[in-house]
Amino acid sequence: MPRFIKRTLAASVLLGLTASCTQEAEPPEAGLLQFVPAETPYVFVTREKLPDGLRDKLGNYYAAQLASQRKIFASVREQIEAEAAGSPESEKVAKGFDILDAILSEFEGHESIEQVRELGLEPAPRSVIYGIGVLPAMRVEISDAAKFNAMLDRVEQKAGVAADRAKAGELEYRRIDMGPVDAVLAVTDQYAIAGALVDSRFDTDLPLLLGQSAPEKTLADNGDIKALTDKYGFVGYGEGFIKVDTLLSIALGKATGRNAEIMKALQPEPVPMSAGCSALTEGVVANMPRMVAGITEAKDERMVARFTWETSPVVAEQLQKLAAPVPGVGQPYDGMMSVGVGVDLPQLRNGIESLLRYVMNNGAECEWVDKDEIQQAIPQLSMVFGPMTAGVKGFNLQLDELTLDPQTMMPTDVKAGLLAAVDDPRGIFAMGAMFNPALAALDVPSDGTFVDLPPEVGIQAPMPNVKVAMKDQSLMLVAGNDSTSVAQSMLDATPTTPAPLMVFDYGIHKLVEKFGGLVEQTAANMEASGDAAMAQEMRTQLESFRMQAQLFDRVRVSVLADKQGLTMDQVMELR
Template identity: 25%
Template structure:
């Protein structure tokens, strides 16, 4: 068996699910900073994701039923993998595959799956980069148990993982390319994956094996002069955005990422040398202009605001330069009731098209006044010149629509069953109705006035879309048009058009109940997945993973409502997701 398969077999264990593993106790007392996996991430890392303390026990307990069900799906998928492998490989290899699958099934059938392998379900974790090489660092519950599990994997597979030693630190490794690539005479590139148990941490890293990046730095034998913990960057993010220490707080710094690929004049990295060898280097002019663009949206940050047994609230922000963020805030508009539902399906958006056109025009004018000099950005110069010639249409459309909201208690596309309300926000509702009469002449017979009263619309064309048994109701006020679908919706549509808009105004919003999601997903079954395959290989893969997909869908039986809200604020583009459990 290939070493790759053996290495992946161990990695597969990290994805195993368990609900009765003993989690690390949730405590307000943080672990010593020097012992945190995040403490091994350098302060200048381009990305980092990790937690400072374990998640609350109530949250872990709430996941227990879903994780237990996922284990059952995993076991069924492993049985199918055995079945498929029997027709793909020879008897000798099949015996090894079966032995590994049986091992995983044995562990999955234990109530303490992860703990039996020495893995901590609720431990401290970190992902980051060191000089451009990604590293994952996990807190183990029992390092000796994990070593025993790896040995058992090797025994079942009938071969050992390659091992190495660095100043007394043992590690496993997996070569990724048999033929070393010469980046230059001083930088041979011979990449491999490495894994080591360092104290109570499991370390997984990509090792390019270059002089600029000693393995000791990847494994944490050589600690950074300043870590992202001692710099306080993630703690400051938590404080600024209200994220919690027990969830994975993350940051992606675009300017640091650029510096790895295109460092300042006189400097180099192993990544920039790789690009240079492939004739993909950036000129100093290009590097400077790309850096100025990155400064407009310097970071993406994320974290959790709340994780309990009943609610999970996650957030993310694409930070935007303050002046630019202020201009972007002007493009959203009030939409009555958008984001207020707690059942069924709701989606909508808002956009002041004239403000968007003005923003785009301002950016295009700035580029035309000072065109980019970088050869890679010349297409952007051309596009900005074309944009200014095509803005008239945007300005013309700005007088009709500024947003919409659909609130549906029933949505069955296949059987044309719909029930709910649709709201259109407009600076000129009467004009919008007049325009709609061109393709829906029955509107003219309603005699609509902006009094907020619903009137029944009888239209063969509209009925062909929403179903003949569904009655249609239309209402209008001075800022909104509402459409009710269903015999009992006139009161609902009258209420919908006068509902209060959210603050801040959503740019984009969608939400759904667990029950509604399952009804929509009910149209996807194993046969549908099989028919969607584009090749025999894809069909076999779909066959193997279907039990796992089905068990993942079953999670939504415990979900009350999920919402995702995108807003433009003085901090940038903010994304907030909230999931409530039953």
């Protein structure tokens, strides 16, 4: 995708965060989707108002985030402008940053939902972001048109930008020259409207953007969003898709209709890819054509989001074969942090081999493909994923407590456990004994009884009181002076169905409370030693985590394969 389009999409997302939701009645049945062309290559729509309690929580969180972004943005701007210095685009980049800086300056000091409402908007809106062709458009409900327009006036003044004013019928809009395209901003009693239109289609597409003419067919007409919500259980608080195959085709110069005119006007740099490599890439993407995302649960104390990269049935079947059940992975957890992975390595080898053979068989005309190298690489897969690793299914690491020495940053106490799911735990242990004679002298029963690892093994320091056990197809390690509860958790663990490929579960509030002071001290030490830039970056990251900890108690991210493709579920427990 051309750089201009990527920058414009990013700017649209930022503008979407600044828009607001109304206190008026709900939109009609077609709602925001009545403005969206059915052929849009991407869309994300929030059709329903969030429950009041959750809306206030998210509103305050987003307000605090926006209020702090200008400082973070300044350091990013400095880096990007340094990279762009001397280039033909440097002046445009600087002007774009001036506008973004002016927008962010409006949110400084507005750290609550009440303060953001003073700007005529709210940070948790009903909204839609979509494409008129490939170019972005958005429509967001507002609560006070006069206040919002006043903010736009201040942004223009601060940024040194004088947008042209014009009218379409009775609706006034702002037009900002951005080269081959123009940005358009308009405000109605109900909506803030923004989009990018190429000059050659401006008069044709402006009524479409402003809602003064209807698309020939809309997303409300074709039922795509309804089908999406029915299929994935989205609940109206945010859902959408990106057609990866369509965007790739446009980027490769195969656009048609409106998009062909847009790309002609943009005159993007050609993608450096031969016809053979283009065909190969399109073939790969045809098996993973669309990404979808949405909210599946939204309550005062909990939100759940789902992201799925849809694949062909053949690829989905292969992905599902990768999952290996590991006791405990995917089960509820309330400690400090856990990480679990379950992958069938022989199936992973088979999947990589299938992909390599597809590339070899379909990439004969692609200069990137070296058939001889691929043919040599395929047998080596059996060496990488050979008998020594074939029985290893994954692991589950739980870290309940951790205390670090502030001077050395080494652990002084820990409560943690590691379960390795293996077909033959006795054999794996014996293999370790070949490299460490101290293990050979250790008698570990197979009934789950934990045995102390002697210091001679060499892993006691700095970890205190390490024990090992075996049970069924699990090899377990626990560490800490009070590891009884962890040990019992490991022994009682059972696999979940369907088995996830990976789970990352962390109590962000616990982590910030435990290590926030330590990070501050480390940053101070770094600053004292002369590394002020790194110290500031560390403080910025800590501030971001602290903001998250005010909203989130814990977050769990699970990756699994299902009949739709590759799915990531994110469960957010709120404070």
